[in-house]
Each structure stands twice: as C-alpha cells, then as structure tokens.
Amino acid sequence: xxxxxxxxxxxxxxxAETVTLSCTYDTSESNYYLFWYKQPPSRQMILVIRQxxxxxxxATENRFSVNFQKAAKSFSLKISDxxxxxxxxYFCAFYPNAGNNRKLIWGLGTSLAVxx
Amino acid sequence: ETGVxxxxxxxxxxxxxxxxxxxxxxxxxxxxxxxxxxxxxGPQFIFQYYREEENGRGNFPPRFSGLxxxxxxxxxxxxxxxxxxxxxxxxxxxxxxxxxxxFGPGTRLTVT
Numbered sequence: 001x002x003x004x005x006x007x008x009x010x011x012x013x014x015x016a017e018t019v020t021l022s023c024t025y026d027t028s029e030s031n032y033y034l035f036w037y038k039q040p041p042s043r044q045m046i047l048v049i050r051q052x053x054x055x056x057x058x059a060t061e062n063r064f065s066v067n068f069q070k071a072a073k074s075f076s077l078k079i080s081d082x083x084x085x086x087x088x089x090y091f092c093a094f095y096p097n098a099g100n101n102r103k104l105i106w107g108l109g110t111s112l113a114v115x116x
Numbered sequence: 117e118t119g120v121x122x123x124x125x126x127x128x129x130x131x132x133x134x135x136x137x138x139x140x141x142x143x144x145x146x147x148x149x150x151x152x153x154x155x156x157x158g159p160q161f162i163f164q165y166y167r168e169e170e171n172g173r174g175n176f177p178p179r180f181s182g183l184x185x186x187x188x189x190x191x192x193x194x195x196x197x198x199x200x201x202x203x204x205x206x207x208x209x210x211x212x213x214x215x216x217x218x219f220g221p222g223t224r225l226t227v228t
Contacts, residue, residue: 004158033215043204045159045219076178091158093216103172104208104217106158 004094006107008025014115020067021077023092028077031097034068035104036077039090048090051075055095083116085113120220128226129197137192137220137223139207144189147171148190150182150218151206159206166212194225202227 003026013019025034036048051059051068059066063083067076079086092107121140129135141148147166151159161174165184179195188209194201204224208217 037219043222044225045206045208045222047216047218050216093158097215102215103150103161103164103174104159105161108156108158 001095002029002096002105004105004107006090006092006110008107008110009012010111010113012113012115013079015082015084017082018078018080019082019112019113021079022091023077024073025073025075025092025094025105027073027094027096029096033095033097034066034075035042035093036064036066036075037091037093038086038088039091039109040085045091051079060091081111082116084114086112087114088112099116120207120218121204122220122223124223125221126224126226128228131197131199133197134195135191135197135225137188137194137205137225139192139201139209139220141188141190141207141209142218145209145211145218146188147210147212148184148188149208149210150192151208152176152201153204153206153222154200155203159217162192167197170220197227199227201225 032053034051038046049061063080089109091109094105121208145220149164150162163173168184183191204222207220210217
C-alpha cells in the first residue's frame with residue numbers, strides 16, 4: 001500500500017527566513033506525481049507545487065521549491081523568505097499515474113507558524 | 117474561470133439522520149472527487165465520479181454514496197450519520213486524465 005509520512009507535526013520560522021518541511025513516501029510505482037498543498041485557517045486546500053516523478057529537475061514556484069529524491073522516496077518543501085501569510089497546515093500528497101483507483105494519498109500534515 | 121464551490125459551509129446534524137452535501141466543479145472539469153478530513157488529520161479519499169458514474173472508491177461504507185449530474189456537479193450523501201462522521205468534507209474537481217485537483221472550501225459537518 002502507498003503511504004505518505006510527514007514526520008514534523010509542527011514547525012515555526014521567523015519571517016523572512018527559510019524553512020524546510022519533510023515528506024517521505026512508500027510506493028512500488030515508478031510513474032506518479034507528488035504535491036504539496038497548503039491549508040490555511042480558511043480551510044481551502046491550495047496547491048503549492050507539484051512534481052512529476054519522471055522529471056529529475058526539482059520543481060520551483062517563486063519562493064517554494066522542492067528537493068525530490070526518487071531513490072530515497074523523499075520530497076521536501078523549502079519555503080524561502082517566509083511570509084506571515086505562509087502560516088498554514090502543509091500536506092504532502094502522492095498520486096499514482098497507473099491503475100484504476102487513482103486518488104490522492106495524503107500525509108498527516110505539518111502545521112507551520114511564521115512568526116513576526 | 118469559476119472555481120470549485122461547495123454548499124453548505126457548515127451543517128449540524130443528529131446521529132441517525134441523513135445529509136446531502138453539494139459541489140459544483142470548476143469550469144471545464146468533468147471529474148469530481150470527495151474527501152473526508154477529520155480534525156487534525158489529512159484528507160481521506162471517499163470516491164470519485166466521472167461521466168456520472170463512480171470511478172474509484174476508498175475505504176468507506178455503503179452509507180456514503182454520491183451522484184454526479186450532467187453538468188458535472190456532484191452530491192455526497194451520508195445515511196445513518198454517526199458521531200465519527202463529524203469532519204470537513206472536501207470536494208475536488210479535475211479533468212479526466214489530468215492529475216491536478218482543485219479544491220472547494222469544504223463543508224464542516226458536525227454530528228451530535
């Protein structure tokens with residue numbers, strides 16, 4: 001069974017600093033996608049960044065970047081120049097690109113607090 | 117482009133009752149997925165609908181059922197509500213064959 005593990009229940013960072021959130025996953029699939037979603041107190045789940053497993057290059061979206069280590073099954077999120085608006089729950093999610101039951105498989109989340 | 121919408125925002129029901137939650141998919145999306153997110157947990161996949169048929173189901177009992185309409189909107193129905201059904205219910209839409217899912221704001225269901 002595919003699983004996603006986020007080992008940091010809570011993290012905090014000072015405004016303007018850099019923070020890295022960890023995620024590991026377990027799968028026997030070779031073709032899949034990985035995502036980081038942000039869920040602020042408003043509850044809306046917002047896509048932050050995505051990574052296709054077949055791409056070696058790490059994805060980057062403005063201040064957000066990932067470190068994708070396929071062999072190690074690791075997918076960490078780095079937030080640079082942290083802003084107060086980055087305070088939220090962050091979820092790592094896995095999506096297999098094969099089989100009939102394609103669904104997002106989620107970690108338990110990391111609560112990130114950005115302090116002024 | 118219209119985003120994913122869900123109604124109602126909040127709902128309080130009594131154990132044993134039935135509830136219907138609604139979701140309108142994003143413009144151009146034909147697939148709807150439903151997730152249950154208990155407090156302090158990550159979302160759990162309930163089921164997905166494509167072309168008005170169930171297209172994958174998670175580990176949820178049959179009292180969780182759904183519908184998809186020709187305009188791709190969807191309903192989640194839960195019968196015989198239990199206290200453990202209290203959660204945030206998230207709807208996500210996508211285009212079939214595309215992996216990106218876009219989420220609505222959720223419906224907070226409280227069962228007392």
